Amino acid sequence: MEVTRLFDILPYQREKYPKEVCLAGKINDKWKTYSTDETIDMANKVSRGLIGIGVKPEDKVAIISTSRPEWHFTDIAILQTGAISVPMYPTISAHEFEYIFNHAEIKVAFIGDQKIYDKIVQIKDKVPTLQTIYTFDEIKGSLHFTDLIKAGNDISQQEVESRKAEIYPNDLATIIYTSGTTGNPKGVMLSHNNILSNLHATVAVLPLESSYKALSFLPLCHIFERMVLFTYTYAGLSIYFCDNLEKIGEYLSDVKPHFFSSVPRLLEKLYEKVIATGNQATGLKKKIFFWAIGLALNYEIDKNQGAWYNMQLNLARKLVFKKITDKLGGNLIGIVTGAAALPAKLCKVFNAMGVKVREGFGQTESSPVISFNRFEPGGTMEGTVGLPISNVEVKIAENGEILAKGPNIMLGYYKNPEATAETVDADGWLHTGDVGMMVEGKFLKITDRIKELFKTSGGKYIAPQPIETKMRESFFIEQMMVIGENQKYPAALIVPAFPYLKVWCQENNVPWYENDMKKTLSQEAIIRRYREEVDEYNKEFGSWEQIKKIELMSDEWTVDTGELTPTMKLKRRIINEKYKGVIEKIYG
Secondary structure, three states: OOOHHHHHHHHHHHHHOOOOEEEEEEEOOOOEEEHHHHHHHHHHHHHHHHHOOOOOHHHHHHHEEOOOOOHHHHHHHHOOOEEEEEEEOOOOOOOOHHHHHHHHHHEEEEEOOHHHHHHHHHHHOOOOOOOOOEOOOOOOOOOHHHHHHHHHOOOOHHHHHHHHHHOOOEEEEEEEOOOOOOOEEEEEEHHHHHHHEEEEEEHHOOOOOOOOOOEEEEEEEEHHHHHHHHHHHOOOOOEEEEHHHHHHHHHHHHHHOOOOOHHHHHHHHHHHHHHHHHHHHOHHHHHHHEEEEEEEHHOOOOOOOOOHHHHHHHHHHHHHHHHHHHOOOOOOEEEEEEEOOHHHHHHHHHHHHEEEEEEEOOOOHOOHHHHHHHHOOOOOOOOOOOEOOOEEEEEOOOOOOOEEEEEOOHHHHHHHHHHHHEEEOOOOOOEEEEEEEEOOOOOEEEEEEEEOOOEEEOOOOOOOOHHHHHHHHOOOOOEEEEEOOOOOOEEEEEEEHHHHHHHHHOOOOOOEEEEEEEEOOOOOHHHHHHHHHHHHHHOOHHHHHHHEEEEEOOOOOOOOOOOOOOOOEEOHHHHHOHHHHHHHOOOO
């Protein structure tokens, strides 16, 4: 059968690769599995339930949960009814939920657990369109997922099929809200065909077999993992969900996956655990371990590094790396990583171990893949984000910005034609905001970022301006710059409001050294007070946006000293260069 809409993927799997285990998730530490037929049946039951409670085509339905089978059932079910699936990060603040719920006019919401439910309860009375909330976990006082299924008992499957027949490839399927530089997130509208065009182009060059297992642990609300999930299903892989990143090592050993997708920060954590294991060794074992790591750090993909190096690498794989790959399940063939730059050391070490790590590039607005490094020989280059996929055209604008064009480019931003016109030009080119170049005429390399929006190494977007604006409401803070591009967490450089701080010092018997501001600011009482202030404002933001470390600046930033533009905007690159030593100190 032909797959032209996202919900066609499951019947396609049933026809071509019927699975005993299509999806699996843990309940009370025990695996609950669903065959292809059971997955289709669950999606149909939820679709009938949605119709039973009055969900109409184009109604907006939210999903807010960690990764689990219910997430996927619900997503497919929403799409089958012609409604619009609106996934959201479970970790964002109640304030952000309120904005998105109202902007998208959410009618029904599916909530994962108690923690998320408590946030939604805070805002539900402020969302006039919200009619019903269902939860995947059993939560006192809330309607459960099974209650929705019961609501569809009197609805025939023919009603679902009739709805499906009226849905076309270019119809809107989902709205995904992304962080905006001005504070309010933008709703990216993606059609069935946007996402499927990405799937068809990527699955054609991925070495996926229907006998393989995949582990899924990235948030499904992000288009990267969601598209990967659709791709796995299309290719017939069995998908096991991990809803707790703290247990990822346990899940890897248990599932023994052949593939998973990741962000650099999670690979970094695995790498840190590997190094910690080596440090715990003693004597000859420790020497052998770090000899192997040193060898891996010199590894080059697809290069013959000579007989002597190859012999040493084979020995290192037998003596050291096999023990590590066994802890990753022993079957791991490949990892696709995106959302942030992949550090060279991670690329080298994992590939030297025999696990092919391949970096890609894309955005929510491109469904998401624009390019990625391939698994076949000659198809990858370290330090680049790979080859553009077959149905996407990439070009470099005069200002160096990477532009992309293809069937994967979004329909636009929901209720925001101005922003749409700024991002996708009249000729259909997506302006990515990233600066880049083509290496050897074919590999795309990202060299800089035009937009202030940045990502941590965990792949989370940080919009610095709203954080800075909110925190400068404090009497203690005069100026502030949020940092953390490709780092583990955001931090901040803060210029104190010196007059106010001086008064506070006098009132609290803290010495004030007028001619030595560095000495003044180095006092523990002052540092602690600023930490308390930042922690209070952190409550306004999602967990990944919260400032983890601060450094107090002894000099004000001005136009004359070069940190500000004539219109008083921060010159971020200049500040980053000027305080390079301070920033290195923050991140150790």
